[in-house]
Amino acid sequence: MGPLYRLRMLTKRHGHKAALSIAGLDIFEGCIYSLTGPNGSGKSTLLGILAFLSPPTSGTLHYDGKPVEWKGRSLVPLRQEVTLVHQSPYLFEGSVYSNLAFGLKVRGIPEETQRSRIGLSLETVGLSGFEERRARALSGGEAQRVALARALALAPRVLLLDEPLANVDGRSAEVIRLVISGLPGRGTTVVMTTHDPDPPSCLNGEVIRLEEGRVSAPPGAPETPVISMRG
Amino acid sequence: MDFFLESLKASWSLILSLDRELFRAVWTSVYVSVWSIVFAALLGIPAGLAVGLLEVPFKRTVITGLNSLMAVPTVLIGLLVYGFISRQGPLGGWGLLFSPSAVIVGDALLAAPIVANYTLSSIRGAHAAILPTAMTLGAGRLRSVLKLLSEIRFGMMAAVISGFGRVISEVGVAMMLGGNILGYTRTMTTAIALETSKGEFALGIALGIILMSVALLVNIVFQILQRR
Numbered sequence A: 001m002g003p004l005y006r007l008r009m010l011t012k013r014h015g016h017k018a019a020l021s022i023a024g025l026d027i028f029e030g031c032i033y034s035l036t037g038p039n040g041s042g043k044s045t046l047l048g049i050l051a052f053l054s055p056p057t058s059g060t061l062h063y064d065g066k067p068v069e070w071k072g073r074s075l076v077p078l079r080q081e082v083t084l085v086h087q088s089p090y091l092f093e094g095s096v097y098s099n100l101a102f103g104l105k106v107r108g109i110p111e112e113t114q115r116s117r118i119g120l121s122l123e124t125v126g127l128s129g130f131e132e133r134r135a136r137a138l139s140g141g142e143a144q145r146v147a148l149a150r151a152l153a154l155a156p157r158v159l160l161l162d163e164p165l166a167n168v169d170g171r172s173a174e175v176i177r178l179v180i181s182g183l184p185g186r187g188t189t190v191v192m193t194t195h196d197p198d199p200p201s202c203l204n205g206e207v208i209r210l211e212e213g214r215v216s217a218p219p220g221a222p223e224t225p226v227i228s229m230r231g
Numbered sequence B: 001m002d003f004f005l006e007s008l009k010a011s012w013s014l015i016l017s018l019d020r021e022l023f024r025a026v027w028t029s030v031y032v033s034v035w036s037i038v039f040a041a042l043l044g045i046p047a048g049l050a051v052g053l054l055e056v057p058f059k060r061t062v063i064t065g066l067n068s069l070m071a072v073p074t075v076l077i078g079l080l081v082y083g084f085i086s087r088q089g090p091l092g093g094w095g096l097l098f099s100p101s102a103v104i105v106g107d108a109l110l111a112a113p114i115v116a117n118y119t120l121s122s123i124r125g126a127h128a129a130i131l132p133t134a135m136t137l138g139a140g141r142l143r144s145v146l147k148l149l150s151e152i153r154f155g156m157m158a159a160v161i162s163g164f165g166r167v168i169s170e171v172g173v174a175m176m177l178g179g180n181i182l183g184y185t186r187t188m189t190t191a192i193a194l195e196t197s198k199g200e201f202a203l204g205i206a207l208g209i210i211l212m213s214v215a216l217l218v219n220i221v222f223q224i225l226q227r228r
């Protein structure tokens, strides 16, 4: 089986600044990838591309064996398989419940199923009973977990997490780590950024290290133009 | 001081007796302002959204330009519209000059940049994340934009209200394009200017009180919306 994502000679510029320049990178289904690197190394930029939210400036991206055409309509079905939880997530006006329901409604999932999935997702992140709370009035850590639950409720094929552990206290971080490490068992591929110098071993996935927009080979490994990582 | 107090007393009796001339001016002001803000919103909201959301060329320059337009003096707008709709102007045949419609056109042009700028600023900052969030949750283009509009509805209402506050209190456009015709284009502000210059201080004060109340009310609503 080929990789889920295949990136080749991929670059992304913001104005004149080259934010990303990846010669080659493969991401395989059912693995957990930790994306590390200093501030401004292009981690969020890469996640934005993997989420089909912002097109690369040049290069090719294959998803599920097919080249991605960066045209409006063709991206919607791809975005329905891949969900990104932003570094500082935006929660919609209204209740926590309506936040979690948004993506389910978009997919035309019946209301009964919505209700049970929402309850389950909130329970998973340790926020049972938060359904009727006003989302915009939550604390930073609570909001982070609601955003995670909002993505989990969609049972995405790929879950992209930008600093999921940044705002949360130690106990919640444990909970989130546990949730994440259980995801490959449910068939979900995870790519998460982290500032942990050595990402938690319980996640036992692969590490992709970015430096100034380039994938730097893991320490000790010989530099290769294409870095394949298989879990 | 006696003169002032006398006038104040007289002004209250004008208000309480529902003086016809007074309320005609109030009505004209409200009528003209409501219509002009409707047109300003139809121009300004899409313009603000377009600049904020689309990849427009020279975006920074466009934003600066939009900002500067807020500072255009009312008499300049009056002059410009006058040039178009006066007898010799390109639209002279429409006979708009010195009609409420002329004031509506001028006031709409005055308020549109205000509405556009407030709309623009309501989709920046944290709100810039609304579209990507809706899209990554699987929503299509239309649904994402609808979500955005519903998220920033208070910002858009604030934009409209601040534009309304501007047009109801301005005098330059109303004077130059309306001509302060009694019972037709006389608004609160032009009436205050005229009555005061005639020495009819009481009517001026009465109108001033009403104008202040309207402005205060608008401001309170604006503050409430801003706090959301």
Ligand SMILES: Nc1ncnc2c1ncn2[C@@H]1O[C@H](COP(=O)(O)OP(=O)(O)OP(=O)(O)O)[C@@H](O)[C@H]1O
Pocket (backbone or CB within 6 Å): A014, A015, A017, A018, A019, A037, A038, A039, A040, A041, A042, A043, A044, A045, A046, A087
């Ligand atoms: N919208 C933008 N416009 C201009 N430059 C941008 C934009 N977004 C990112 N950049 C630049 O691109 C580079 C990569 O940014 P990115 O956000 O991907 O870094 P990051 O690795 O996620 O950093 P952090 O650890 O701080 O989150 C940075 O130098 C940043 O300044």
Ligand SMILES: [Mg+2]
Pocket (backbone or CB within 6 Å): A043, A044, A045, A087, A162
């Ligand atoms: Mg980042």
